[in-house]
Amino acid sequence: MIRKATAVWQGTLKEGKGHLSTESGILEETQYSYKTRFEDGKGTNPEELIGAAHSGCFTMQLSAFLAEQDFPADELKTKSEVTFKDGAISKSHLILSAKVPNISEEKFKEIATKAKESCPVSKLLNTEITLDYTLN
Known part of the structure; x- marks a missing residue:
């Protein structure tokens, strides 16, 4: 599968x-x-789009892993904070709020960490990826 996006730029950077x-x-x-x-x-930027891609990918991966373990989620909401510093994207911090019935904190942490490490966008970024979560 190949997905495509196009950027067009005119003029100088500033x-x-x-x-x-x-x-x-x-x-x-x-x-x-x-x-x-x-x-x-008004508009978007590359860091915002990377954050959207990362939070979306991670959340889908987590949903799949939870379902595989018979813990289907009622709701998963992930925010990504992408840090751009000194001309480089240095961090993607995932902040997750989850409603998953009948799962222990320990099991949830294990599955969420596995999803963080194995979602395709996490693998692509090859940067520090952190995760905070709230299990409701």
Whole structure:
């Protein structure tokens, strides 16, 4: 399987602008710029998109692992905080809130850690990936 996305940029880094589009059409010429990346501008940025990809991938992987162990989740909600510092993405911190009936804290931690380590985006990032969770 190959998924496609396209970036178009015009101009210099600070004065230029660009747009992003995805094969699915969910992003269609979505604006991004210096302001959307480093200041407060309308549009998106690469770090935000990596965070969305990472939180989505991890949450799907966790759902699969929980179901395999007969602990289907009522709800999994994951936020990703991506750190961009000194010209590099240095960290993706996952913050999870989970509603999973009849699971012990120990078992949940084991499955969540396995999902963090094995989701395809975690493997791709090859950076420090941390996880906080709340089991309700």
